[in-house]
Amino acid sequence: MKVRVGPASFRVGSAWSQPLAQLRALYADYPPGDSVPDFTVRLEPTRPWRRWVRPSVAIAGDYMLPEAAPLPLAHALLAAEMAMNLQVALGWRRHLLLHAAAVEKDGRALVMTGESGAGKSTLAAMLMRRGWRLLGDEFALVDLHNGSLHPFPRPISLKNDSIAALAGEGRWGPELVGTPKGTIRHLVPDALALAGMNRQAMPAMLLFPRYGFAPATRAVPASEAFVRLTAASTNYANLGEPGFRALTRLVREVPTVAVDYPDGASALAMVDEIWG
Amino acid sequence: MIYRAPPADALLAEPIDAFTAVYHRPSGQTHLLVEPAPEILDALGRDGLTLAKLRAALAERYDLTEADDLAERLEELVAAGLVSAA
Structure with missing residues:
Protein backbone atom coordinates (compact mmCIF):
# COMPACT_ATOMS: atom_id res chain seq x y z
CA MET A 1 0.00 0.00 0.00
CA TRP A 92 13.16 12.86 8.36
CA ARG A 93 15.65 15.66 7.61
CA ARG A 94 13.70 18.18 5.55
CA HIS A 95 12.08 19.91 8.53
CA LEU A 96 12.67 20.39 12.22
CA LEU A 97 10.50 17.71 13.73
CA LEU A 98 8.75 18.41 17.03
CA HIS A 99 6.86 15.75 18.93
CA ALA A 100 3.75 17.89 19.04
CA ALA A 101 0.18 18.27 17.86
CA ALA A 102 -0.76 21.31 15.81
CA VAL A 103 -4.01 22.93 14.66
CA GLU A 104 -4.69 26.05 12.62
CA LYS A 105 -7.35 28.75 12.54
CA ASP A 106 -7.35 31.92 10.40
CA GLY A 107 -3.89 31.08 9.10
CA ARG A 108 -2.37 30.93 12.61
CA ALA A 109 -1.21 27.67 14.11
CA LEU A 110 -1.34 26.47 17.70
CA VAL A 111 1.40 23.96 18.55
CA MET A 112 0.90 21.68 21.56
CA THR A 113 3.74 19.65 22.94
CA GLY A 114 4.20 17.61 26.10
CA GLU A 115 4.95 14.22 27.55
CA SER A 116 2.92 11.19 26.55
CA GLY A 117 -0.42 11.52 28.38
CA ALA A 118 -0.38 15.34 28.31
CA GLY A 119 -3.43 15.20 26.07
CA LYS A 120 -1.98 16.49 22.79
CA SER A 121 -3.92 14.12 20.54
CA THR A 122 -7.19 14.47 22.44
CA LEU A 123 -6.98 18.27 22.45
CA ALA A 124 -6.08 18.33 18.76
CA ALA A 125 -9.07 16.09 17.94
CA MET A 126 -11.42 18.21 20.07
CA LEU A 127 -10.23 21.40 18.40
CA MET A 128 -10.63 19.75 14.98
CA ARG A 129 -14.26 19.01 15.89
CA ARG A 130 -14.71 22.70 16.68
CA GLY A 131 -13.61 23.76 13.21
CA TRP A 132 -9.83 24.10 13.58
CA ARG A 133 -7.75 22.61 10.78
CA LEU A 134 -5.74 19.68 12.09
CA LEU A 135 -2.10 19.85 11.01
CA GLY A 136 -1.10 16.74 12.95
CA ASP A 137 -1.42 15.01 16.31
CA GLU A 138 2.06 13.48 16.53
CA PHE A 139 4.64 15.58 14.70
CA ALA A 140 4.87 19.28 13.89
CA LEU A 141 7.14 19.85 10.87
CA VAL A 142 8.84 23.24 11.10
CA ASP A 143 10.16 24.66 7.83
CA LEU A 144 13.91 25.23 8.10
CA HIS A 145 13.81 28.34 5.91
CA ASN A 146 10.70 30.31 6.80
CA GLY A 147 9.53 28.77 10.10
CA SER A 148 6.10 27.71 8.78
CA LEU A 149 4.45 24.45 9.78
CA HIS A 150 3.91 21.75 7.18
CA PRO A 151 0.78 19.69 7.83
CA PHE A 152 1.31 16.02 8.60
CA PRO A 153 -2.24 14.85 9.33
CA ARG A 154 -1.81 11.19 10.18
CA PRO A 155 -4.79 9.39 11.73
CA ILE A 156 -5.18 10.63 15.30
CA SER A 157 -4.19 8.00 17.85
CA LEU A 158 -6.73 8.17 20.69
CA LYS A 159 -6.46 6.14 23.85
CA ASN A 160 -8.87 4.81 26.47
CA ASP A 161 -11.32 7.48 27.77
CA SER A 162 -10.54 9.84 24.89
CA ILE A 163 -12.13 7.37 22.46
CA ALA A 164 -15.54 7.65 24.12
CA ALA A 165 -15.13 11.40 24.59
CA LEU A 166 -14.79 11.83 20.83
CA ALA A 167 -17.11 9.01 19.71
CA GLY A 168 -19.46 9.78 16.85
CA GLU A 169 -18.78 11.38 13.53
CA GLY A 170 -15.74 10.70 11.40
CA ARG A 171 -13.96 7.71 9.98
CA TRP A 172 -12.54 5.45 12.68
CA GLY A 173 -10.16 2.53 12.61
CA PRO A 174 -10.89 -0.67 14.53
CA GLU A 175 -10.76 -0.64 18.33
CA LEU A 176 -7.46 -2.18 19.43
CA VAL A 177 -7.97 -3.59 22.92
CA GLY A 178 -5.20 -4.63 25.31
CA THR A 179 -2.28 -2.86 23.63
CA PRO A 180 0.72 -1.78 25.77
CA LYS A 181 -1.02 1.62 26.04
CA GLY A 182 -4.50 0.26 26.73
CA THR A 183 -7.28 0.58 24.18
CA ILE A 184 -6.34 2.54 21.06
CA ARG A 185 -8.50 3.72 18.19
CA HIS A 186 -7.48 5.90 15.25
CA LEU A 187 -9.66 8.78 14.10
CA VAL A 188 -9.08 9.91 10.51
CA PRO A 189 -8.61 13.69 10.21
CA ASP A 190 -11.63 15.46 8.72
CA ALA A 191 -12.01 16.69 5.13
CA LEU A 192 -10.68 20.15 6.00
CA ALA A 193 -7.42 18.65 7.31
CA LEU A 194 -6.96 16.26 4.38
CA ALA A 195 -7.81 18.87 1.74
CA GLY A 196 -5.31 21.26 3.28
CA MET A 197 -2.42 18.86 3.81
CA ASN A 198 -0.21 20.82 1.41
CA ARG A 199 -1.05 24.24 2.86
CA GLN A 200 1.42 25.54 5.43
CA ALA A 201 0.57 27.75 8.41
CA MET A 202 2.69 30.07 10.53
CA PRO A 203 2.96 29.10 14.21
CA ALA A 204 1.32 31.73 16.44
CA MET A 205 1.42 30.08 19.87
CA LEU A 206 3.14 27.22 21.65
CA LEU A 207 1.24 25.37 24.34
CA PHE A 208 2.61 22.99 26.98
CA PRO A 209 -0.56 21.23 28.16
CA ARG A 210 -0.69 18.97 31.24
CA TYR A 211 -3.76 16.83 31.84
CA GLY A 212 -5.06 16.01 35.32
CA PHE A 213 -4.18 19.18 37.21
CA ALA A 214 -6.19 22.10 38.58
CA PRO A 215 -6.67 24.79 35.91
CA ALA A 216 -3.64 27.07 35.68
CA THR A 217 -1.83 28.98 32.97
CA ARG A 218 1.72 30.32 33.02
CA ALA A 219 3.72 32.27 30.48
CA VAL A 220 6.82 30.23 29.65
CA PRO A 221 10.11 32.08 29.04
CA ALA A 222 11.57 31.56 25.56
CA SER A 223 14.69 29.96 27.05
CA GLU A 224 12.62 27.31 28.86
CA ALA A 225 10.63 26.67 25.69
CA PHE A 226 13.91 26.27 23.79
CA VAL A 227 15.22 23.64 26.20
CA ARG A 228 11.93 21.73 26.26
CA LEU A 229 11.63 21.78 22.48
CA THR A 230 15.17 20.51 21.92
CA ALA A 231 14.07 17.54 24.05
CA ALA A 232 10.75 17.28 22.15
CA SER A 233 12.48 17.18 18.78
CA THR A 234 13.49 13.83 17.34
CA ASN A 235 15.91 15.30 14.79
CA TYR A 236 17.22 18.56 16.30
CA ALA A 237 20.70 17.16 16.95
CA ASN A 238 20.93 15.65 13.46
CA LEU A 239 19.94 18.82 11.65
CA GLY A 240 22.80 20.88 13.08
CA GLU A 241 22.83 24.60 12.31
CA PRO A 242 19.55 24.78 10.34
CA GLY A 243 17.76 23.14 13.30
CA PHE A 244 19.34 25.63 15.71
CA ARG A 245 18.24 28.56 13.56
CA ALA A 246 14.70 27.23 13.15
CA LEU A 247 14.24 26.53 16.85
CA THR A 248 15.68 29.82 18.14
CA ARG A 249 13.49 31.66 15.67
CA LEU A 250 10.39 29.74 16.78
CA VAL A 251 10.80 30.38 20.51
CA ARG A 252 11.67 34.05 20.01
CA GLU A 253 8.78 34.81 17.67
CA VAL A 254 6.02 32.71 19.20
CA PRO A 255 4.66 33.14 22.75
CA THR A 256 4.58 30.00 24.90
CA VAL A 257 1.99 29.17 27.55
CA ALA A 258 1.91 26.23 29.96
CA VAL A 259 -1.64 25.05 30.58
CA ASP A 260 -2.71 22.68 33.35
CA TYR A 261 -6.22 21.34 32.90
CA PRO A 262 -8.45 18.83 34.70
CA ASP A 263 -10.63 17.75 31.73
CA GLY A 264 -11.26 18.36 28.05
CA ALA A 265 -14.02 20.95 28.51
CA SER A 266 -11.76 23.05 30.74
CA ALA A 267 -8.93 22.78 28.25
CA LEU A 268 -11.10 24.03 25.40
CA ALA A 269 -12.31 26.99 27.46
CA MET A 270 -8.72 27.81 28.44
CA VAL A 271 -7.53 27.61 24.81
CA ASP A 272 -10.38 29.92 23.76
CA GLU A 273 -9.36 32.44 26.40
CA ILE A 274 -5.63 32.32 25.65
CA TRP A 275 -6.10 32.37 21.91
CA GLY A 276 -8.33 35.44 22.13
CA MET B 1 47.77 28.94 31.29
CA ILE B 2 46.23 30.72 28.31
CA TYR B 3 42.49 30.36 27.74
CA ARG B 4 41.20 30.79 24.20
CA ALA B 5 37.73 31.12 22.70
CA PRO B 6 36.97 29.33 19.41
CA PRO B 7 37.28 31.31 16.15
CA ALA B 8 34.34 33.67 15.72
CA ASP B 9 32.94 31.64 12.80
CA ALA B 10 32.84 28.49 14.95
CA LEU B 11 30.05 29.86 17.11
CA LEU B 12 26.53 30.90 16.30
CA ALA B 13 24.98 32.86 19.17
CA GLU B 14 21.31 33.82 19.52
CA PRO B 15 20.07 35.74 22.56
CA ILE B 16 16.96 34.17 24.08
CA ASP B 17 15.60 36.28 26.99
CA ALA B 18 18.19 36.13 29.81
CA PHE B 19 20.19 33.41 28.05
CA THR B 20 22.37 33.10 24.99
CA ALA B 21 21.89 29.98 22.91
CA VAL B 22 25.21 29.05 21.32
CA TYR B 23 25.63 26.55 18.51
CA HIS B 24 29.19 25.23 18.38
CA ARG B 25 29.76 24.37 14.72
CA PRO B 26 32.76 22.01 15.12
CA SER B 27 30.93 19.75 17.60
CA GLY B 28 27.34 20.39 16.52
CA GLN B 29 26.43 20.91 20.17
CA THR B 30 24.05 23.52 21.50
CA HIS B 31 24.78 25.33 24.76
CA LEU B 32 22.52 27.64 26.71
CA LEU B 33 24.75 30.20 28.41
CA VAL B 34 23.98 32.72 31.08
CA GLU B 35 26.18 35.69 31.94
CA PRO B 36 29.10 36.00 32.41
CA ALA B 37 29.82 33.10 30.00
CA PRO B 38 29.15 34.99 26.73
CA GLU B 39 31.15 37.94 28.08
CA ILE B 40 34.05 35.62 28.94
CA LEU B 41 34.10 34.18 25.40
CA ASP B 42 34.01 37.67 23.98
CA ALA B 43 36.87 38.90 26.17
CA LEU B 44 39.10 35.86 25.60
CA GLY B 45 38.93 36.06 21.84
CA ARG B 46 41.07 33.91 19.58
CA ASP B 47 44.38 35.18 21.01
CA GLY B 48 43.43 34.15 24.52
CA LEU B 49 44.18 35.52 27.97
CA THR B 50 45.46 34.28 31.29
CA LEU B 51 42.98 34.16 34.16
CA ALA B 52 44.48 37.35 35.67
CA LYS B 53 44.29 39.24 32.39
CA LEU B 54 40.75 38.02 31.79
CA ARG B 55 39.76 39.28 35.23
CA ALA B 56 41.30 42.66 34.45
CA ALA B 57 39.67 42.83 31.02
CA LEU B 58 36.24 42.02 32.41
CA ALA B 59 36.66 44.41 35.34
CA GLU B 60 37.09 47.26 32.85
CA ARG B 61 33.71 46.56 31.29
CA TYR B 62 31.60 44.99 34.06
CA ASP B 63 31.11 45.25 37.80
CA LEU B 64 32.76 42.08 38.96
CA THR B 65 32.01 40.96 42.50
CA GLU B 66 33.86 38.54 44.74
CA ALA B 67 31.07 36.08 44.09
CA ASP B 68 31.94 35.95 40.40
CA ASP B 69 34.25 32.97 40.51
CA LEU B 70 35.87 33.37 37.12
CA ALA B 71 38.13 30.34 37.48
CA GLU B 72 35.09 28.14 38.02
CA ARG B 73 33.19 29.66 35.09
CA LEU B 74 36.24 29.20 32.88
CA GLU B 75 36.58 25.55 33.84
CA GLU B 76 32.90 25.03 32.99
CA LEU B 77 33.49 26.50 29.54
CA VAL B 78 36.58 24.31 29.09
CA ALA B 79 34.54 21.25 30.11
CA ALA B 80 31.83 22.24 27.62
CA GLY B 81 34.41 22.44 24.85
CA LEU B 82 33.83 26.16 24.27
CA VAL B 83 37.19 27.29 25.65
CA SER B 84 40.59 25.68 25.15
CA ALA B 85 43.30 25.85 27.81
CA ALA B 86 46.99 25.48 26.98
Missing part, protein backbone atom coordinates in the same frame (compact mmCIF):
# COMPACT_ATOMS: atom_id res chain seq x y z
CA LYS A 2 1.29 3.46 -0.88
CA VAL A 3 0.06 6.64 0.74
CA ARG A 4 1.09 10.28 0.98
CA VAL A 5 0.70 12.29 4.19
CA GLY A 6 1.70 15.93 3.76
CA PRO A 7 5.26 16.00 2.42
CA ALA A 8 6.03 12.35 3.20
CA SER A 9 5.27 9.31 1.11
CA PHE A 10 5.06 5.79 2.56
CA ARG A 11 4.95 2.27 1.23
CA VAL A 12 3.66 -0.34 3.66
CA GLY A 13 3.97 -4.04 2.99
CA SER A 14 2.72 -6.90 5.12
CA ALA A 15 2.98 -10.65 5.32
CA TRP A 16 -0.73 -10.68 6.24
CA SER A 17 -3.69 -9.22 4.38
CA GLN A 18 -5.76 -8.09 7.40
CA PRO A 19 -3.55 -5.17 8.52
CA LEU A 20 -3.26 -3.96 4.94
CA ALA A 21 -7.05 -4.00 4.56
CA GLN A 22 -7.35 -1.99 7.79
CA LEU A 23 -4.73 0.48 6.62
CA ARG A 24 -6.41 0.89 3.23
CA ALA A 25 -9.68 1.67 4.98
CA LEU A 26 -8.00 4.14 7.34
CA TYR A 27 -6.20 5.93 4.51
CA ALA A 28 -9.01 5.70 1.93
CA ASP A 29 -9.32 9.50 1.65
CA TYR A 30 -5.57 10.19 1.45
CA PRO A 31 -3.70 10.78 -1.80
CA PRO A 32 -1.77 7.80 -3.15
CA GLY A 33 1.93 7.67 -2.40
CA ASP A 34 4.73 8.34 -4.85
CA SER A 35 6.35 5.65 -6.95
CA VAL A 36 9.55 6.23 -4.97
CA PRO A 37 8.41 6.51 -1.34
CA ASP A 38 10.34 8.36 1.37
CA PHE A 39 9.83 5.44 3.72
CA THR A 40 9.17 1.75 3.47
CA VAL A 41 7.65 -0.26 6.29
CA ARG A 42 7.11 -4.00 6.43
CA LEU A 43 5.10 -6.04 8.88
CA GLU A 44 6.72 -9.43 9.17
CA PRO A 45 6.35 -12.55 11.27
CA THR A 46 8.86 -12.69 14.13
CA ARG A 47 9.64 -16.26 12.95
CA PRO A 48 8.52 -17.82 9.66
CA TRP A 49 6.03 -20.16 11.37
CA ARG A 50 4.63 -17.27 13.43
CA ARG A 51 2.76 -16.20 10.31
CA TRP A 52 0.22 -18.94 11.13
CA VAL A 53 0.81 -20.05 14.72
CA ARG A 54 -0.14 -17.37 17.29
CA PRO A 55 0.90 -14.73 14.74
CA SER A 56 3.28 -12.14 16.10
CA VAL A 57 4.18 -8.99 14.17
CA ALA A 58 7.62 -7.44 13.98
CA ILE A 59 8.23 -4.27 12.02
CA ALA A 60 10.97 -3.74 9.50
CA GLY A 61 11.88 -0.57 7.70
CA ASP A 62 14.65 1.81 6.80
CA TYR A 63 14.94 2.83 10.45
CA MET A 64 14.63 0.33 13.27
CA LEU A 65 14.67 0.21 17.03
CA PRO A 66 16.29 -3.11 17.95
CA GLU A 67 14.41 -3.36 21.26
CA ALA A 68 10.96 -2.81 19.72
CA ALA A 69 8.76 -5.60 21.05
CA PRO A 70 6.65 -7.60 18.60
CA LEU A 71 2.89 -7.18 18.80
CA PRO A 72 0.14 -9.77 18.29
CA LEU A 73 -1.45 -9.83 14.85
CA ALA A 74 -4.64 -8.27 16.27
CA HIS A 75 -2.56 -5.14 16.87
CA ALA A 76 -0.84 -5.14 13.48
CA LEU A 77 -2.49 -1.84 12.55
CA LEU A 78 -0.90 -0.29 15.63
CA ALA A 79 2.44 -1.83 14.66
CA ALA A 80 2.13 -0.28 11.20
CA GLU A 81 1.24 3.15 12.59
CA MET A 82 4.11 2.97 15.10
CA ALA A 83 6.49 1.90 12.35
CA MET A 84 5.45 4.81 10.13
CA ASN A 85 5.99 7.23 13.03
CA LEU A 86 9.36 5.66 13.75
CA GLN A 87 10.55 6.09 10.17
CA VAL A 88 9.65 9.78 10.29
CA ALA A 89 11.06 10.34 13.79
CA LEU A 90 14.41 8.80 12.91
CA GLY A 91 14.71 9.51 9.22
